[in-house]
Amino acid sequence: MSTLTIENLTKEYGDVTAVSDVSFEIEDEFVVLLGESGAGKSTLLRCINGLTDPTDGDVYLDGKPVSGSQPSIGMIFQQHNLVEGVSAYLNSLTGSLERTSFVDSLFQWNDRADKRKALEALQTVGLLDEAHQRVSQMSGGQQQRVGIARALVQDPSLVLADEPVASLDPSSAESVMGYLKKAARAHQVTALVSLHQVNIAAHFGERFIGLRDGWLLFDVEQDELTPDLIDDLYGDVETVGLTEQHAADPASERPEARVGR
Ligand SMILES: Nc1ncnc2c1ncn2[C@@H]1O[C@H](COP(=O)(O)OP(=O)(O)OP(=O)(O)O)[C@@H](O)[C@H]1O
Numbered sequence: 438m439s440t441l442t443i444e445n446l447t448k449e450y451g452d453v454t455a456v457s458d459v460s461f462e463i464e465d466e467f468v469v470l471l472g473e474s475g476a477g478k479s480t481l482l483r484c485i486n487g488l489t490d491p492t493d494g495d496v497y498l499d500g501k502p503v504s505g506s507q508p509s510i511g512m513i514f515q516q517h518n519l520v521e522g523v524s525a526y527l528n529s530l531t532g533s534l535e536r537t538s539f540v541d542s543l544f545q546w547n548d549r550a551d552k553r554k555a556l557e558a559l560q561t562v563g564l565l566d567e568a569h570q571r572v573s574q575m576s577g578g579q580q581q582r583v584g585i586a587r588a589l590v591q592d593p594s595l596v597l598a599d600e601p602v603a604s605l606d607p608s609s610a611e612s613v614m615g616y617l618k619k620a621a622r623a624h625q626v627t628a629l630v631s632l633h634q635v636n637i638a639a640h641f642g643e644r645f646i647g648l649r650d651g652w653l654l655f656d657v658e659q660d661e662l663t664p665d666l667i668d669d670l671y672g673d674v675e676t677v678g679l680t681e682q683h684a685a686d687p688a689s690e691r692p693e694a695r696v697g698r
Pocket residue numbers: 450453454455472473474475476477478479480481633
C-alpha cells in the first residue's frame with residue numbers, strides 16, 4: 438500500500454492548460470478519475486508516473502518525489518502494450534522487466550520467483566488455465582486482464598490505469614474492472630483509474646475525483662457521488678437523447694454521449 442500526494446500540479450502545453458493546480462492525496466484506496474474528453478485525465482496520470490514533466494507542482498509517492506518512470510508504479514492502458522504473438526504467461530513475465538526489450542527480457546529471467554509471480558498474477562485475473570494461450574487468440578477483455586497481470590508482476594505499490602475498459606463492451610468492462618479491483622486488493626496496491634463510463638465508475642469506485650477543463654471539480658467518497666455532480670462534470674445528462682442527431686453530424690463533439698454508457 439502506498440500514499441500518493443499531488444501538490445498544486447499544473448501542466449501546460451503551449452497555450453493549453455491541461456491540468457490546473459490540482460492537489461489531492463490518496464492512500465490505500467481504489468480511486469476513480471472522472472472527466473469528459475479533454476478534461477486532463479491522461480495528462481494527470483502521465484505526470485504522476487513521470488512520463489510527462491509537470492509545468493508546476495509536485496508528485497510524491499510515500500513522501501518521496503516521483504521522477505522518471507519508476508517500477509513502483511504500474512501502468513495499465515486502454516490499448517494494452519502486449520506482444521500479441523506470444524502467450525499470456527510470457528507477456529506477464531516480461532512485466533517484471535518493463536524497461537528492457539521483450540527479446541532481451543526473454544533471455545534475462547532465470548528467476549523462479551518471477552515465474553511464480555507471473556503465474557500468481559494470471560491466477561488473480563482468472564487466467565491461469567489460459568496462461569499458455571497466445572494473446573492474439575484472446576478476447577479484448579482477456580487481453581486487458583493479461584495487461585493487469587503484467588502490471589502486477591512489477592510489484593507496484595501504486596497502479597495507474599488510463600481508461601482500461603474503454604474499448605470493451607459493457608459486460609466485459611464490468612468483468613475486467615472486477616478483476617482490477619480484486620487484484621488491487623489482493624496485491625495491496627493503491628489504484629487511480631480513469632473511466633468515462635459513470636455507471637461502471639459508480640459500481641467500483643471507493644472515491645471519485647472529477648476533473649473539468651483541467652481543474653479539480655470534486656473529490657468525494659463513494660456515497661457522495663450525486664447526479665448533480667455528474668451533471669456538473671458532463672453537462673446535463675438529458676442531452677443524451679440528442680446523440681442520434683449528433684451522430685448524423687460527425688463533425689460535432691459528443692461529450693454527453695459518454696454519460697451512462
Ligand atoms: N502532447 C500534447 N500536446 C498538446 N496538447 C495536449 C497534449 N496532450 C494533451 N493535450 C491537451 O491537453 C488537454 C487534456 O488532454 P488529456 O488527453 O489529458 O484529456 P483526457 O481527459 O485524457 O481526454 P480523453 O477522455 O479524450 O482521453 C486537451 O486539451 C488536449 O488537447
